[in-house]
Amino acid sequence: MNKEFMALVTEEVEENKFVKRIMKRAIEEIPDNHTLVRVHYSSLNYKDALSARGHKGITRHYPHTPGIDAAGIIEVTDSSSFNVGDEVIVTGYDLGMDTNGGFGEYIIVPDEWIVSKPRNLTLLESMIYGTAGFTAAICVYEIIKSDIERKSGKILVTGATGGVGSIATAILSKLGYDVVCSTGKKEQSEFLYKLGAQEIIDRKELEQSSSKPMTSAKWSAVVDNVGGVTLENAIKSVKMHGVICVLGNVSGDYFSSSVYPFLLRGIKLIGIDSASKDMTLRKYLWEQLSDNWKIDILNDIYKEVKLSELSHEIDKILSGEQVGRVVLKHNF
Numbered sequence: 001m002n003k004e005f006m007a008l009v010t011e012e013v014e015e016n017k018f019v020k021r022i023m024k025r026a027i028e029e030i031p032d033n034h035t036l037v038r039v040h041y042s043s044l045n046y047k048d049a050l051s052a053r054g055h056k057g058i059t060r061h062y063p064h065t066p067g068i069d070a071a072g073i074i075e076v077t078d079s080s081s082f083n084v085g086d087e088v089i090v091t092g093y094d095l096g097m098d099t100n101g102g103f104g105e106y107i108i109v110p111d112e113w114i115v116s117k118p119r120n121l122t123l124l125e126s127m128i129y130g131t132a133g134f135t136a137a138i139c140v141y142e143i144i145k146s147d148i149e150r151k152s153g154k155i156l157v158t159g160a161t162g163g164v165g166s167i168a169t170a171i172l173s174k175l176g177y178d179v180v181c182s183t184g185k186k187e188q189s190e191f192l193y194k195l196g197a198q199e200i201i202d203r204k205e206l207e208q209s210s211s212k213p214m215t216s217a218k219w220s221a222v223v224d225n226v227g228g229v230t231l232e233n234a235i236k237s238v239k240m241h242g243v244i245c246v247l248g249n250v251s252g253d254y255f256s257s258s259v260y261p262f263l264l265r266g267i268k269l270i271g272i273d274s275a276s277k278d279m280t281l282r283k284y285l286w287e288q289l290s291d292n293w294k295i296d297i298l299n300d301i302y303k304e305v306k307l308s309e310l311s312h313e314i315d316k317i318l319s320g321e322q323v324g325r326v327v328l329k330h331n332f
């Protein structure tokens, strides 16, 4: 197909020196069992920012177009599951990692990565959620599956003003859980209360190391975006049979723990990997996000940007300054 389109492209200009710019790219040949999607919306996740800045742990080969999320309309397919004109969502797998992603106006993806957009979501809404919302949904699913009930007690969400944190707060609150939000942005308290937070704590409270193997039991469950010492403290203060969804590392890749919270309180650490979730669960969670778990203030938690404004937003997410979600709208 002889067609050009606009994309944000990160190039490695010298070894480990990266620049990002907006440029024209050509649509490549479409391999068998692959589909061409015209991307109407994408969204910004922390991982996209790392890929866009140049991070060989995420993207091995540059030049590259990041964007682990895309929502759009099928233009070419030979799949028996989809038709030209279908509205679809693609998140995770290798999209935006080593496969050119949603920061370009077109993507070519294997058919098995594609989810039909649920009827009760618009393309825009699906990208307000994006991977952040899908990941929050996995955490909610795991919490429910672990028999954590409303009466079990408070749930802690760390990094609460971020993409995953804000959506996890909103879904859990909608389902009737008492959510305590840990944040470094006290000035965003109104936003967090609007999402449904019952209580807000300063993230510094969770950043103090202590040699105690356990502290007083406070949380029935934790959704942790942060890692490091924050995660260590969360492990020490989870109640009997509580769970911790370990999903992020914005403040640290490593943590240590004694075995005591596991032996004496029977707690569970649950690793969350949104990229490779199997298709059956993926479809179920997208249906939940469009229905029972659909958050009432979805339209108040995002800002829409153009491709030309994305670079600034990438810098902001890397410095921990984003609040809620950033949605990229492609203009054709």
Ligand SMILES: NC(=O)c1ccc[n+]([C@@H]2O[C@H](COP(=O)([O-])OP(=O)(O)OC[C@H]3O[C@@H](n4cnc5c(N)ncnc54)[C@H](OP(=O)(O)O)[C@@H]3O)[C@@H](O)[C@H]2O)c1
Residues within 6 Å of the ligand: 044, 045, 046, 047, 131, 132, 135, 158, 159, 160, 161, 162, 163, 164, 165, 182, 183, 184, 185, 203, 225, 226, 246, 247, 248, 249, 250, 251, 272, 273, 274, 275, 317, 319, 320, 321, 322, 323, 324
């Ligand atoms: N496992 C998976 O499948 C999966 C999927 C999606 C995301 N993730 C990971 O989850 C994390 C959050 O992703 P996101 O897209 O929601 O990012 P995000 O929008 O940037 O949110 C991260 C939030 O963490 C807090 N934070 C930032 N820097 C911090 C620091 N140095 N110490 C403590 N807190 C800090 C901030 O919230 P406050 O100011 O409110 O504290 C920030 O808004 C990232 O590590 C990302 O890679 C994992």
